[in-house]
Amino acid sequence: MSLLDIQKLSLSIHGTPILDNVSLSLRPGEILGVIGESGSGKSMTAFATMQLLPDGANASGKILLQGQDLLTTSEPELCAIRGKDIGMVFQEPMTALNPLQSIGKQVAETLRIHDRSLSRGEAMRRAANTLERCGLPGDQFPLSRYPFELSGGQRQRVVIAMAIALQPKLLIADEPTTALDVTTQAQILVLLKRLVSEDGMALMMITHDLAVVSGMADRICIMRAGKVIEEGAAGTLITESKHPYTRALFEASSHQPDRIQGAHNVPLLQVRNVVRDYALPRKGLFAKPGRHRAVNDVSFELHHGESLGLVGESGCGKSTLTRAILGLEEVQGGEILLDGEPVFAANQPNHKVRRKMQVVFQDPYGSFNPRHKVARLIAEPFHLLETQPRGAEREALIDEALESVGLTPVDKHKYIHEFSGGQRQRIAIARALIIKPKLIILDEAVSALDVSIRAQILDLLADLSARFGLTYLFISHDLSVVRAITDRVLVMQDGEIVEQGETGAVFDAPAHAFTRTLIAAAPRLPDIPAHIGDTHGA
């Protein structure tokens, strides 16, 4: 008998249909991967199961947990079920914990809510046990620790401890590793798998990342636009599915854009022994402020027409290095030259050099001033030019930039909120292209996008590079993307470049231990038999 049985669940919020006849089931001890792109309704399915729906939600159908229909259960009864029978882990460990409560107290609290007879001391003892099971042993992580003293992965362990403290029958994990680094992600996935097998829990794992799920799920369910498109055993679904959407999704995940190798052996960007220090806050009133070395003696060259990847975990100094290259911050040692000229000269950024490079950021939502129209947004880099184009010339350049990224000139009269994430990222690329730079720095430029959109943007980047002879510095934590689009790769750890070389060579035969860890931790899709890929390849 199944533990959770969702039957023909339809959901609308303020009249907008969100879910359409969703049926799912989960047996005890089973891991179900729910996969879909943004807007597919995967998270809403989870929230419906928890009955944590937003105002104005109207659900029909049945959500049976051990035969009890959660849709008709009263709120007080639901409170008893939430946390006890169903646990939930959220995406963002930074906000899922109360910053003002110690981790022990937060775990103990979930225990005491459902069992009033539990004494404070007993609850704390059981909290310590649970945290230890989640990989936070008491001798290293005492219960008195506060969330801010823990890393992202450790916080996620606390969130998981809270969810499993009462040994629920069903655990729902909504993108539990999306905010984490690959190595941390791998550890959290191992932990979840272990807990499931130890407690015989059922796990509903919601994610946009096929590779994450393919390694651990027993069954996979693919959702799109509020509907379940396909469902089946993990092994066969990935390799044998004939459903066009499933196939498209898998192909997009391992998409390899066609690239023309156009690298010349002429250096465009030279980074020599760069050191970047930050001042730390003073420890005492008269103490000298300490220094943190974010980038330590980094040197590399980027050639004309080349695409160079920079990979590393969060906090390794990637972003600091990017800002230094863009001439936004001064370095404390070494020099950065673009086309032989320093990016930062005489204590100020060198505009002559800066107009040769542009940047595309990760967040398609935060990259634009919401109060300006697209024409004004993408024309911003004109400011770098000595004579700014005016009138018809300016309009023509804006139109050209929009067309080159696959948008139309009409779009320039719109506001940014009228565009989707993928379109916004195209606009960000148009903004970078408009002054015809030589170098474009892509700072996690595709990380926030759905796989199919990501594939399109990667194709666009490859195409633009061929058409305009662009050079890319591609900063990412996503190894598969770096592999798809770069010629050479730098691996950064703790402010230093620990390995560099041809992308293929580094990935196939990593020399440094850290590179090996990174590559081993990266989730991978199983190889899809060629004959299936071919049928829908065109």
Next chain:
Amino acid sequence: MAEKSILRLALSSRNLIIGLALSLVFVIAGLLSFLWTPYDVTMLDIPSRFQTPSAAHWLGTDHFGRDILSMIMVGARTSIAVALVAVGIGMGLGVPLGLAAAARKDSLLDDLIMRGNDLVFAFPSLLIAILITAVFGPSALNAIIAIGVFNIPVFARLVRGAALSLWTLDYVLSARVAGKGAARISFEHILPNVANLLIVQGTIQFSLGILAEASLSYVGLGAQPPIPSWGRMLADSQTMISLAPHMALFPGLAIVLTVLGLNLAGDGLRDLFDPKLRKART
């Protein structure tokens, strides 16, 4: 499209409509007083003093026989002008200071501006007003300066706080990549995005300014006779409250209704801007 839906939201907000309507009544009364008042407010008519409301004097007369309606109309002009200019001073100086402090976070300039603000905040506004009037003498102008000075740190802090979070956004970073300087970014990117906050805080400070002007006039530090002022009308009525309660009632009501109107309008504006922010996120 966006503007249209804001207008529709505005029309459906009860707070905003009532608040704006109340405030507008007094604004119109004040403006009208430039052209016409029922009676001349500087004309004394002792025989008809202490009259209760009647057809000839809608709101009655005071101890000099002046028409209270006319005085409230002219008083509205004084109150609104003082509060408006004071908010103007506060915004005009406070906003650039806050923007500058945010743009140069943790620098000496930031420290100077913010500690200077703390210093102004540390003095009660009434004390500043007494200080200024002690030096320059009591007048409406000095009341404006006193209230205005007190408004500067309010706006400076508000803008700095909001601007700091905006400075971390990618679009500010890309403006920097486009070679734009701090001043230009502050006015092109930061200011329009804190405008919502400024409008809301502006209405609140405006109502506080009206209260402050009334208090200053009440203690004799605001507009000087013969210019009518709500605060001084209240002060004048104090000794005659049992004899002619309407002398205290009507200026008091004027103050309460204006402040209420502006606060409601401020609340309404905040409600108006908040859902828009929420909608933009999803």
